Amino acid sequence: xxxxxxxxxxxxxxxxxxxxxxxxxxxxxxxxxxxxxxxxxxxxxxxxxxxxxxxxxxxxxxxxxxxxxxxxxxxxxxxxxxxxxxxxxxxxxxxxxxxxxxxxxxxxxxxxxxxxxxxxxxxxxxxxxxxxxxxxxxxxxxxxxxxxxxxxxxxxxxxxxxxxxxxxxxxxxxxxxxxxxxxxxxxxxxxxxxxxxxxxxxxxxxxxxxxxxxxxxxxxxxxxxxxxxxxxxxxxxxxxxxxxxxxxxxxxxxxxxxxxxxxxxxxxxxxxxxxxxxxxxxxxxxxxxxxxxxxxxxxxxxxxxxxxxxxxxxxxxxxxxxxxxxxxxxxxxxxxxxxxxxxxxxxxxxxxxxxxxxxxxxxxxxxxxxxxxxxxxxxxxxxxxxxxxxxxxxxxxxxxxxxxxxxxxxxxxxxxxxxxxxxxxxxxxxxxxxxxxxxxxxxxxxxxxxxxxxxxxxxxxxxxxxxxxxxxxxxxxxxxxxxxxxxxxxxxxxxxxxxxxxxxxxxxxxxxxxxxxxxxxxxxxxxxxxxxxxxxxxxxxxxxxxxxxxxxxxxxxxxxxxxxxxxxxxxxxxxxxxxxxxxxxxxxxxxxxxxxxxxxxxxxxxxxxxxxxxxxxxxxxxxxxxxxxxxxxxxxxxxxxxxxxx
Amino acid sequence: xxxxxxxxxxxxxxxxxxxxxxxxxxxxxxxxxxxxxxxxxxxxxxxxxxxxxxxxxxxxxxxxxxxxxxxxxxxxxxxxxxxxxxxxxxxxxxxxxxxxxxxxxxxxxx
Ligand SMILES: Nc1nc2c(ncn2[C@@H]2O[C@H](COP(=O)(O)OP(=O)(O)OP(=O)(O)O)[C@@H](O)[C@H]2O)c(=O)[nH]1
Ligand SMILES: [Mg+2]
Numbered sequence: 001x002x003x004x005x006x007x008x009x010x011x012x013x014x015x016x017x018x019x020x021x022x023x024x025x026x027x028x029x030x031x032x033x034x035x036x037x038x039x040x041x042x043x044x045x046x047x048x049x050x051x052x053x054x055x056x057x058x059x060x061x062x063x064x065x066x067x068x069x070x071x072x073x074x075x076x077x078x079x080x081x082x083x084x085x086x087x088x089x090x091x092x093x094x095x096x097x098x099x100x101x102x103x104x105x106x107x108x109x110x111x112x113x114x115x116x117x118x119x120x121x122x123x124x125x126x127x128x129x130x131x132x133x134x135x136x137x138x139x140x141x142x143x144x145x146x147x148x149x150x151x152x153x154x155x156x157x158x159x160x161x162x163x164x165x166x167x168x169x170x171x172x173x174x175x176x177x178x179x180x181x182x183x184x185x186x187x188x189x190x191x192x193x194x195x196x197x198x199x200x201x202x203x204x205x206x207x208x209x210x211x212x213x214x215x216x217x218x219x220x221x222x223x224x225x226x227x228x229x230x231x232x233x234x235x236x237x238x239x240x241x242x243x244x245x246x247x248x249x250x251x252x253x254x255x256x257x258x259x260x261x262x263x264x265x266x267x268x269x270x271x272x273x274x275x276x277x278x279x280x281x282x283x284x285x286x287x288x289x290x291x292x293x294x295x296x297x298x299x300x301x302x303x304x305x306x307x308x309x310x311x312x313x314x315x316x317x318x319x320x321x322x323x324x325x326x327x328x329x330x331x332x333x334x335x336x337x338x339x340x341x342x343x344x345x346x347x348x349x350x351x352x353x354x355x356x357x358x359x360x361x362x363x364x365x366x367x368x369x370x371x372x373x374x375x376x377x378x379x380x381x382x383x384x385x386x387x388x389x390x391x392x393x394x395x396x397x398x399x400x401x402x403x404x405x406x407x408x409x410x411x412x413x414x415x416x417x418x419x420x421x422x423x424x425x426x427x428x429x430x431x432x433x434x435x436x437x438x439x440x441x442x443x444x445x446x447x448x449x450x451x452x453x454x455x456x457x458x459x460x461x462x463x464x465x466x467x468x469x470x471x472x473x474x475x476x477x478x479x480x481x482x483x484x485x486x487x488x489x490x491x492x493x494x495x496x497x498x499x500x501x502x503x504x505x506x507x508x509x510x511x512x513x514x515x516x517x518x519x520x521x522x523x524x525x526x527x528x529x530x531x532x533x534x535x536x537x538x539x540x541x542x543x544x545x546x547x548x549x550x551x552x553x554x555x556x557x558x559x560x561x562x563x564x565x566x567x568x569x570x571x572x573x574x575x576x577x578x579x580x581x582x583x584x585x586x587x588x589x590x591x592x593x594x595x596x597x598x599x600x601x602x603x604x605x606x607x608x609x610x611x612x613x614x615x616x617x618x619x620x621x622x623x624x625x626x627x628x629x630x631x632x633x634x635x636x637x638x639x640x641x642x643x644x645x646x
Numbered sequence: 647x648x649x650x651x652x653x654x655x656x657x658x659x660x661x662x663x664x665x666x667x668x669x670x671x672x673x674x675x676x677x678x679x680x681x682x683x684x685x686x687x688x689x690x691x692x693x694x695x696x697x698x699x700x701x702x703x704x705x706x707x708x709x710x711x712x713x714x715x716x717x718x719x720x721x722x723x724x725x726x727x728x729x730x731x732x733x734x735x736x737x738x739x740x741x742x743x744x745x746x747x748x749x750x751x752x753x754x755x756x
Contacts, residue, residue, distance in 0.1 A: 346724040461737040
């Protein structure tokens with residue numbers, strides 16, 4: 001059904017696969033709980049967090065109503081008005097108005113409102129009503145409203161807005177079936193009215209951007225409704241104000257922010273150690289067991305050196321990944337992210353980054369891909385491109401295995417500065433190097449490519465919430481699952497490939513030197529080696545870098561396999577020790593410097609291509625990151641050699 | 647369209663004395679400033695990237711509208727920028743540059 005078909009007079013005769021299904025869209029202000037409601041309705045597990053701009057894409061899910069009707073639910077990015085400014089808001093506007101090619105406007109709009117913060121959403125509800133789609137108001141977070149003693153006259157509200165009002169608690173799945181029933185009733189009433197009057201299905205084709213005067217007018221109307229239906233809370237939330245007094249304090253606030261980051265990276269590095277040792281021991285035992293059972297030969301080599309040494313050396317890092325995500329998820333759920341963006345706005349602005357760039361950049365600590373997607377909340381294209389270009393410089397979780405491996409092997413496990421571990425400090429230093437270089441590159445991009453003034457920075461600071469432990473655990477487990485699935489798919493297949501390249505073809509009879517020198521990997525490594533020799537990389541390191549393009553962690557597994565194949569069994573157990581034996585300190589430091597900058601991730605480049613819709617930006621990104629990586633590794637290597645670490 | 651209610655007022659009358667009931671631009675307010683928004687208009691220094699009218703509409707959509715109560719709760723570290731304000735019952739962060747066009751009638755002090 002094309003949009004133009006909806007302007008045809010007469011009752012709709014829907015056709016197509018979704019003909020009988022009801023289409024429902026969730027629309028509302030940012031952070032009002034749309035995604036939480038979507039998850040409750042459809043049983044999905046889309047990301048929910050306590051800051052504005054979590055959802056940046058449309059997501060579809062299915063719910064079967066009690067009467068057996070199929071309903072397609074659409075989760076949308078939050079917005080303050082249909083007058084979309086940033087790419088994520090455009091998604092919402094187009095979905096509501098049915099502007100997207102091949103799509104019809106939703107049958108019913110669920111307007112999701114945060115019951116404790118109604119003013120702005122009432123204006124949005126009035127705007128939606130003007131579009132003419134049948135609507136239902138989901139009055140979400142009524143649990144918090146009750147706790148605050150907020151009186152909302154829902155009957156009056158429903159009468160004023162001309163739409164049913166259903167109280168919900170999305171996170172506790174309360175009010176969900178009532179909502180589904182109300183939506184269905186609303187759709188039926190609308191269809192009946194359409195059939196009776198023969199009026200065309202309204203599709204928002206008459207919608208135009210409201211002017212400032214119209215916005216003011218709707219505001220006054222919303223204000224009037226608010227006064228009529230809502231009594232101020234008897235026990236208002238005072239915690240948020242008290243916490244902000246400390247966390248947004250000009251001095252303490254910054255100190256606490258730095259402290260949080262520092263503790264987070266220390267915990268990732270040091271806190272995970274015992275569990276990691278356990279996992280290593282487990283894989284060693286497994287490898288020993290297989291070696292006992294299987295006869296010497298290719299199969300045993302594949303399993304022990306290819307799969308167990310390779311995948312095992314990556315899976316070991318699971319505890320670190322979990323700790324990192326635990327921190328990030330807690331910060332997101334408490335409501336701290338927007339505060340951090342506030343504190344760092346001036347610093348980021350000095351580097352030419354938009355204030356809203358902070359949250360995408362912090363997400364990039366997990367992985368640059370969601371970080372790059374999250375830049376959709378930035379309205380100005382240039383600001384957005386700058387943020388996209390620097391996002392991969394933030395140290396993503398896939399670099400953790402590489403950093404940890406090299407640091408544990410080369411940096412002495414000493415305590416400095418009264419009890420801080422030197423290794424942990426170096427680890428933090430690498431994160432800091434990534435962050436500072438992101439600022440520097442953003443600054444340079446502004447100077448080289450464009451010099452426009454930056455965009456308005458207007459951001460709602462959400463009320464603090466106590467994170468829901470079940471939600472936190474579920475999310476951490478989800479991240480663990482994703483990591484393990486990667487280990488079982490991408491990394492496993494790369495490991496098998498690397499093992500193959502390292503063992504085939506075998507050593508010709510009577511040839512001298514280790515067999516790996518004659519393998520494909522050896523040949524490739526020796527061929528490219530000279531290119532990377534000036535920065536101190538041996539050919540084995542070169543071999544590990546290439547598959548590292550598929551996923552950064554693979555480099556660790558690849559090193560595991562390369563040294564396991566070339567060094568026999570005992571070296572496969574303790575990769576770190578064999579690296580310490582084979583590499584000079586200068587090479588190791590150069591390798592770390594390389595990893596801070598190198599564009600070692602094909603999926604990131606693919607996402608940049610998708611988000612910017614051209615090959616230009618991924619190519620620029622690849623070029624500048626490779627250049628920086630080579631330069632940094634070169635400087636580090638030469639300096640270290642000059643200081644006698646060669 | 648021409649903004650109806652938005653003749654930009656020059657950011658002059660700073661709160662000079664304790665008893666002065668005056669009109670200040672939110673951009674010039676200090677922490678603790680309390681009052682009611684008197685007018686929202688195009689900022690005289692609106693950046694080139696955004697038309698003045700666009701900024702006005704964004705401010706309105708965020709709830710910076712005539713009659714709303716504002717209070718400056720926090721100021722940033724560098725140059726006291728950005729600011730965090732209580733706007734009716736929500737909290738909003740914005741830069742002083744964007745706050746320029748928001749004129750506040752400060753509460754009379756006792
Ligand atoms: N107490 C309580 N918290 C809720 C409820 N619904 C959502 N939340 C919390 O509110 C926050 C925002 O929820 P989301 O579902 O991410 O909000 P959203 O509307 O999808 O936000 P955007 O995608 O950024 O527009 C999260 O911290 C949720 O845990 C509720 O009914 N009660
Ligand atoms: Mg969402």
